[in-house]
Amino acid sequence: MSSLDGTHVIIAGGGIGGAASAFALARKGARVTLFERSAEFGEVGAGLQVGPHGSRILQSWGLLDEVLADGVLPRSIVFRDAITAEELTRVDLGDEYRARYGGPYFVTHRSDLHATLVAAARAAGAELYTGLTVTDVVTEADRAYVTTDDGRTHQADVALALDGIKSRLRAKIVDDQPVSSGYAAYRGTIPYADAELDEDITDVIGYIGPNCHFIQYPLRQGTMLNQVAVFRSPGYFAGVENWGGPGELDSAYEHCHQNIRRQLKHMWTDRWWPMYDREPIENWVDGRMMLLGDAAHPPLQYLASGAVMAIEDAKCIADYAAADYVPGGGNAAWPQILKNVNAERAPRCNRIVETCRFWGELWHVDGAGRIARNELFRTRDTSSYQYTDWLWSYSSDRVA
Known part of the structure; x- marks a missing residue:
């Protein structure tokens, strides 16, 4: 595998995907410049689930132990009925699971994982800048010209757009907008002792019910509890502009x-997150610019794979580039590298986006649908991996 020494990559966006891509490319020898629009790096201090498809990559990068030091290894993923609290099914995340998938399933603060990736990218030599927004990318011949909102234009061999679900650079490829699910999410991360629980929570617990669900799991070695409430917003369907507000929260769970x-x-009631995704698209490339992360494939959260997909993107583009780049003349290889990464990643990520939509509908059914779903969950073969291998076994390994 060749080094990426001599190539320059500019990244728009410094979230988890941008930081991961900066690290993955810099550690292969690329010169990396990243522009983040926020005044400083950071993520909302809420929980994040990472499956073995992400932990394997972090392990290969030498970062997993650091991330796990601040995280939690849950025993199981447990589904319960939101109305009765009856356990419907569980996925054991123990030794057999880890052996099958080559890594653990863990939960962590988004801010902890993000901080680890930012520090690793800097240590690998990436140049990270805050307070600058990439406003445009134009390809001319074999160069990408990247404009930032301070009026400057920067040159690179390739530009990666990881500027999130509201990506302004996506408009260079497709004329679309985020798609509302009509559901709103509330988060609350609190000291574990303040939760006044009847049972000790050592699992990821998901209560699923009519038009709502509720997630719980411990964070930071069990000292904190992360909770997420997601419900169908009456305000959205009534055409209310600022839909999903705190006035809807309690009534959304009256039946639970x-x-x-x-x-x-x-x-937290000072903020909430209306849930959006985007329609899947097959092409993520415009000349020497490529969409990755939520700019390319923002999912609803039902498979807990949004951040992991961005990490997969980072590994994929770094590995494909290092396999096909030729030092001293490798700039000409970038269009084919981007094409190959697009062909590898789009089917995978679009499947996740579409499956998340279906999974959300299944969680929230009522009446006969709820009865049938609960019976399906109760009777599933808990020793079978036939429905999860496609998600957790995936690898995009590309070697020279």
């Missing part, structure tokens, strides 16, 4: 078990 209702007081 007390395990959920008594935790709603811990949700």
Whole structure:
């Protein structure tokens, strides 16, 4: 595998995907410049789930132990009925699971994972700048010209757009807008002792019910509890402009078990997250610019793979580039590298986006649909991996 010494990559966006891409490319020898629009690097201090498809990559980068030091290894993923609190099924995340998938399933603060990736990118030699927004990327001949909102234009061999679900650079490829699910999410990360729980939570627990769900899991070695409340917003479907507000929160869970209702007081109500994705697209490339992360394939959160997909993107483009780049003359290889990465990643990521939509519908059914779903979950073969191998076994390994 060749080094990327001599090539220059500019990255728009410094979230988890941008930081991961900066690190993955810099460690292969590329000169990397990243522009983040925020005044400083950071992520909302809420929880994040990372499956073995992400932990294997972090392990290969030498970062997993550092991330796990601040995280939690849950015993299982547990699904419960939101109305009765009955356990419907579980996925054991123990030794057999880890052996099958080559890595653990863990949960962590988004901010902890992000900080690790930012520090690793800097240590690998990437140049990271805050307070600058990439406003345009234009390809001319064998160069990408990247304009930032300070009026400057920067040259590179290739530009990667990781500027999120509201990506302005996506408009260079497709004329579309984020698609609303009509659901709003509330988060609340609190000291574990403040939750006043009837049971000790060592799993990822998902209560699924009519038009809503509720997620719980511990963070930071069990000292904190992360909780997420997601519900169908009446305001959205009534055409309210600022839909999903705090006035809808309690009533959205009136039909649910007390395990959920008594935790709603811990949700942050000064902010909430209307849930959007985008229609899947097959092409992510415009000349020497490529969309990655949520700019290319923002999912709803039901498979807990949004951040992991961005990490997969980072590994994929770094590996493909290092396999096909020729030092001293490798700039000409970039269009084919981007094409190959697009062909590898689009089917995978678009499947996740589409499956997340279906999974969300399944979680939130009512009436006969809920009865049938619960029976399906109760009777599933918990020793079978036939429905999860496609997600957690995936690898985009590319070697010279």
